[in-house]
Amino acid sequence: MNKSTRLMVFWVLLIAFFAWDWHVSEPVNLRKEPPLIAAGSGQAPSGGHCASTF
Amino acid sequence: MKRIPLAAVMAAFFIMLVWFVSVRQAILYLVGIGMGMVLAGMRFGFTTGWRKLIEQRDPSGVLAQILLLVLAAAVSMPLLAAFPTDLGAALGPPSISLIVGAFVFGACMQIADGCGSGTLYKAGLGIPLNMGILPIFALGSFLGSAQLEQWLSLGAIKPIGLVTVFGPWEAFGITVLGLLVLGWAAVRWSGGAVKWFDRRLLIGAILLAVLAALNLVIAGQPWGVVYGFGLWFAKIATAVGVFDPASNAFWSQPVNLNSLSQSVFLDVTSITNIGILAGALWIASGKGEAAFKHPPLSGTQWLVGIVAGFLLGYSSRLAFGCNIGAMVSGISTGSVHGWIWVPMAFAGSLIGVRIRRHFKF
Numbered sequence: 001m002n003k004s005t006r007l008m009v010f011w012v013l014l015i016a017f018f019a020w021d022w023h024v025s026e027p028v029n030l031r032k033e034p035p036l037i038a039a040g041s042g043q044a045p046s047g048g049h050c051a052s053t054f
Numbered sequence: 055m056k057r058i059p060l061a062a063v064m065a066a067f068f069i070m071l072v073w074f075v076s077v078r079q080a081i082l083y084l085v086g087i088g089m090g091m092v093l094a095g096m097r098f099g100f101t102t103g104w105r106k107l108i109e110q111r112d113p114s115g116v117l118a119q120i121l122l123l124v125l126a127a128a129v130s131m132p133l134l135a136a137f138p139t140d141l142g143a144a145l146g147p148p149s150i151s152l153i154v155g156a157f158v159f160g161a162c163m164q165i166a167d168g169c170g171s172g173t174l175y176k177a178g179l180g181i182p183l184n185m186g187i188l189p190i191f192a193l194g195s196f197l198g199s200a201q202l203e204q205w206l207s208l209g210a211i212k213p214i215g216l217v218t219v220f221g222p223w224e225a226f227g228i229t230v231l232g233l234l235v236l237g238w239a240a241v242r243w244s245g246g247a248v249k250w251f252d253r254r255l256l257i258g259a260i261l262l263a264v265l266a267a268l269n270l271v272i273a274g275q276p277w278g279v280v281y282g283f284g285l286w287f288a289k290i291a292t293a294v295g296v297f298d299p300a301s302n303a304f305w306s307q308p309v310n311l312n313s314l315s316q317s318v319f320l321d322v323t324s325i326t327n328i329g330i331l332a333g334a335l336w337i338a339s340g341k342g343e344a345a346f347k348h349p350p351l352s353g354t355q356w357l358v359g360i361v362a363g364f365l366l367g368y369s370s371r372l373a374f375g376c377n378i379g380a381m382v383s384g385i386s387t388g389s390v391h392g393w394i395w396v397p398m399a400f401a402g403s404l405i406g407v408r409i410r411r412h413f414k415f
Contacts, residue, residue, distance in 0.1 A: 001182075003180045003338070006180050006182060006185060007180045007335065007338065010177065010180070010185050011335075014331070017286070017290075018318065018319070018328075021286075021289060021317055021318050022317050022319070024293060025315065025316050025317040025318075026315050026316050026317075028074060028075055028076075028316070028317060028319075028320065030076075033076045033077070033078070034076055034078050034079075035078065036077050036078050036081070036272070037078075037271060037272055038137075038140050038141060038271065038272060038273055038274025038275075039133060039136075039137045039140050039141055039270075039271045039274070040137060040140060041140055041274075042139070042140065043140065043274070044139055044140070044142070044274070045140070045141065045142045045273065045274030045275040046274075046309065046312075047273065047274075047275055047309070047313070047321060047322040047323070048281045048285065048309050048310055048313050048321070048323070049142070049144060049275050049276070049278045049281055049322075049323065049379065050144070050146075050278040050279065050280045050281045050323070050370065050371075050374060050375035050376065050378075050379030050380070050383075051144040051145055051146040051213075051276075051278070051374040051375045051379050051380065051383065051384060051389065051391065052146075052281075052309070052374075053146070053147055053202065053206065053213075053304075053374070
């Protein structure tokens with residue numbers, strides 16, 4: 001398999017996963033959009049991180 | 055692959071994020087693209103840098119990584135002190151889990167020829183082994199997170215943040231001192247036989263430090279990779295009914311349950327991971343087939359590589375991050391766990407390069 005074909009298969013599978021995820025996940029609530037810049041927003045970070053425990 | 059259609063697709067995804075998800079996530083996607091372009095374009099490999107130091111006594115890669123850490127710490131530590139509620143450090147607990155995880159990760163990243171960021175950008179470049187490893191890495195990352203509670207029960211103390219304990223400038227001074235010692239050790243080990251500095255890698259280090267700082271300022275949390283992988287597989291496992299997040303110590307936490315319920319496009323590490331893949335694809339699109347000719351791997355090499363990829367994912371969760379989440383983000387934001395991660399992962403790499411040679415990678 002050459003590089004182009006490999007990349008095509010890889011991205012098709014990845015995009016299929018993202019499409020499925022978008023379909024089954026809760027709709028995005030645009031009214032709860034996170035601040036554009038966290039620094040100075042007054043809001044605590046709310047995402048998961050590799051270093052977090054529980 | 056032509057760059058103009060690719061640029062159009064990447065721009066369309068950016069607009070989709072702005073319109074349907076959030077402007078912040080769209081900007082983080084661009085930051086991720088920048089990371090992918092720098093990692094792939096400059097071939098800024100953390101794994102390769104360590105291997106060159108071990109096998110060829112070439113310290114140029116390691117010194118570039120140290121420069122990256124110094125620059126990222128110089129920006130991150132004052133920011134963390136200035137915005138203590140808005141920005142969070144990459145704080146992992148010193149623990150048995152960290153010691154075991156970092157050691158195994160260090161060994162496996164040499165065997166699989168890619169750490170967290172390395173697997174991503176090499177998959178984006180179209181390198182077969184790393185493309186094959188990526189989903190297995192995600193599986194390992196998910197299982198590691200699901201079993202984290204048992205590993206932590208073996209012994210752990212609370213995370214220690216140097217910025218909180220000493221203040222930003224003292225923490226930066228301690229960090230620079232530690233990094234100078236590491237740099238001195240690398241140069242001593244090299245014996246001065248080869249060039250210390252590689253201009254391409256130094257530029258890469260500066261650009262990655264800027265992008266890592268942007269990640270912190272925009273997202274409120276430091277750059278990470280493996281949380282996103284674990285999240286992707288956790289979503290699949292939950293959807294097919296083989297995993298109940300509510301009964302798991304890690305995934306039942308509100309932040310993780312929230313991540314599971316919403317689109318991965320809203321997850322910070324997922325969106326920068328997608329950006330890294332896209333940035334590397336952009337670099338790959340500018341090169342011909344010849345640039346990616348690799349001798350085909352044997353069945354044994356594939357098997358060893360895939361097992362290493364699984365262990366990479368699993369151990370990165372035990373170690374509270376990979377070379378990015380634990381080393382770059384941990385050390386640059388003053389987490390003591392990053393300082394435990396580095397020697398343990400390096401010790402693992404000493405074994406890993408031998409295993410790599412044994413299987414003739």
